[in-house]
Amino acid sequence: MDAPVALRNRRQERQLWIEWTAGECAELSHARLRAACPCSQCRAARLGGQISVVDEQVQITAINTQGYGVQLVFSDGHERGIYPWMYLRELSVA
Numbered sequence: 001m002d003a004p005v006a007l008r009n010r011r012q013e014r015q016l017w018i019e020w021t022a023g024e025c026a027e028l029s030h031a032r033l034r035a036a037c038p039c040s041q042c043r044a045a046r047l048g049g050q051i052s053v054v055d056e057q058v059q060i061t062a063i064n065t066q067g068y069g070v071q072l073v074f075s076d077g078h079e080r081g082i083y084p085w086m087y088l089r090e091l092s093v094a
Contacts, residue, residue, distance in 0.1 A: 002085065003065075003085055004018045004019055004020050004085065004088075005019045005020065005021060005022070006018070006019040007019075007063065007070065009060050009063055010027075011059055011060070014029055014030040014031070014056075014057075014058075014059055015027045015028065015029055015030070016028045016029075016030065016033060016060060016063075016072075018088060018092060020089065020092075026092030026093070027092075028088070028091055028092055030058050030059050030060050030074070031054045031055070031056050031058055032091070033060070033072060033083070033091070034054045034058050034072075034074050034076070034078065035052065035054040036091055037078065037080070037081035038081050038082065038083060038084070038087055039078075039080035039081040039082075040080075041080065042080075042081065055076065057075075058074050058075055058076050059074065059075040060072050060073065060074060060075075061073050061074065061075050062079075066082050068084055068085065069082050069083050069084035069085050069087070069088070070082070070083050070085075070088070071083075
């Protein structure tokens with residue numbers, strides 16, 4: 001999966017805006033992305049049936065590209081998850 005053409009953190013709206021190709025765009029809320037964190041700790045909790053309530057006020061404070069995806073740093077201090085491009089694409093159509 002190719003990287004998006006553009007990626008913008010709209011902090012005021014608490015949205016991550018992604019442009020995959022010309023004209024194909026998606027917006028994901030910061031809270032949704034935090035709840036869907038793909039790190040091993042968060043995935044294990046979800047697989048174990050633990051439902052983590054995410055504060056709707058959580059924000060992405062930094063975005064670090066990793067080649068195959070992006071590391072999102074959140075205002076609650078969580079920074080372990082690297083979101084592969086394919087995973088972000090799946091979240092944006094789900």
